[in-house]
Amino acid sequence: MLRAVSLFSNVGIAETYFADLDIHVAVANELVPQRAEFYRHLYPKTNMIVGDITDAKIYSQIITEAKKGPVDFLIATPPCQGMSIAGEMNPYDERNSLVKYAIDAILDLRPTYVLIENVPQQLTTPINYEGTEITIPEYIEKRIGAFYNINAEKVLDTMDYGVPQMRRRAIFLCADKATGINWVFPKKEKHIVTLEEAFAGIPDLWPNIKEKEYRNVLPPNTPEALAFNKWHQPMTHVWRNVECMLYTPTGNTAYDNPVHYPKKTNGERVKGYDTAYHRMFWNKPSSTITTYNFRIGSQNNVHPGSPWKKDENGDMMYTNPRVLTIYELMIVSSLPKDWDIPQWATDNLIRTVIGEGIPPLLIKKLLLQII
Template sequence: MNAVSLFANIGVAEAYLKDIGINVVVANEIVKRRADLYSKIYPETEMITGDINDEKIFDTIVKECKHLNVEVVIATPPCQGMSTAGQQKKDDERNELILPVINLIKKIKPKYIFLENVPNLLNTLIIYKSKKVLIRELLKMELSSDYHIEIDTIDTKDYSVPQTRERAIVLMSKKRESKIWTLPDKDSKIVTMEEAIGDLPIIDPFVRDVSEEELLEMFPLFYERKKKALSISKWNNPPHHIKRQVEVMMHTPTGRTAFDNDYYIPRKENGEPVRGYRNTYKRQNWDTPAYTVTMDNRKISSQNNVHPGRYIGKDNNGDEIYSDPRALTVYELMIISSLPKEWAIPPNTPEAFLRSIIGEGIPPLFVKKTFEKL
């Protein structure tokens, strides 16, 4: 079947769809930089760059969908206005991006619709025809006469994705279709960080505020390990951090936060202790799926970003030290986000840009499993 991808970003959601016979023939993305990268990854897709609320852009999308016989709508509107990781502004304009989606569905009358967003989507109110209405009720009000509507909240860790990521999923099926689209069954086994990235070699961070001599004093095997890591993937590059953050994470055990350390606690440049949340300066666990990847995944000081690490011995003071005192590499993020290891990302894509995109996207393995139900 042919599909349209709305709010497509760079195409994380559809990474596996072509493999199972879902051809995304039209896509729309408002940010040119993202749209351009999408076109490099999926050159066969007609990318329409611009704001879906712009009448000309909207009409172009409708025209192309009809011309290319689009039967499936995929819509992943921005969630910053609803996300617990964002500011959750009630009047955030992005909350109303469901309206052009509904309008498009009415225009092209697809057989199936896949909508996804943060769980708060189901409890978000928007103004529609001068009245406040819940988005979930609006969908039913406007589309239930023509579509069966399934609304669920899922966690991607239940679908072989080695990452905990809760999402609201709306599946719609045209009433005259014989198949009613439902979620796939949950998998019986949870994939852990150990199973996902446990076989990858140790990578030392690049410490950007020290000399090369000091770097090699801290990590004598830095260049040897970097070479080995990059032989696996270009995106397995050592993250860059500052010394005082690296030092505290070297002395922080797997699954723990540096705020629990006796001596090696997070400090500011002037030596004062940092005040922060206990999900920062925190290592992940080996025996669970990864925590939810956020857009700010390159920082030790942000949410649950640090590699689990392994005990490697004691320093000269007799304190325990642990490997990989760093954020996850882009390659590791791709694995725990279930992206293809050989995804066709142009090699000159800026790493910071790619990190933020991965932090926004829904794991494509879950999307694949859901579409396989069709």
């Protein structure tokens, strides 16, 4: 069994398949108490230390507990909101410097293997080191390059490894030089899992409508569809957003609709990027799942849908004018269909942590390179 440490742990999505690999996370750290409690629910045998790693007392506690046994593996997924194109894209966001604490921990614990994961923008993000501004990859190389072999190729797309989601990530794979191992990415897989394959057998769902006067416009969901899975339940959307997606074909944006385009409450056309109010494609993996996966008007969030029927004007309408259900998010994020979500977790919390989590099937396949 490999003894591991997890930093910036979220709810432990990356660790989902560790048990399959005989990896036990002995110590984990998460800032947000609610997420830490979610983690404890999933991994009751892990010593979860809740608090800010930048607090000297919390950091010391992490290191002290980790040193109670050998540390074979360390995984760190520092927050990416400051770098992400779905976030603020501020290169000087203080959260971008949290990687420093991961590197401090690596030097204090000297794990045999290390995996650091973030958005590709990390590779060009500046960070201050000894009074000089350098990129994060240069910073990592300067601090631990003497002790670890670090992979040269650092960007991959999860869809190339059996995950039905297009999600580019920057990943540092580090192996202690004493092992003689150069830990690299696996070969890309030839088969790309599309949504047509991933969603096979999942019943259609109509969204719930917020405004009472529009609640009878769409057909009711069948009892069979609602009973399919506890987490396959429709979200509630405002009618004007549902209406524009009702007339939007698979793989298209409602901005291109001549009549049923995105509107404000006063009927004025909404302006924005053409990735918004956008349906996914059946013949591709899903788009990148973000923390805003509950919004029809955010990036590529809407179910692909299928032709339904023509209205009185002869215009085609399409099914599933809604965002993905939590169950569908689990599928495209490579989480198990019986993922043990705690009963107390809110839909908002679940959607947010899935949007921030790296697909665990990718992590499993990366670790298989060294197991």
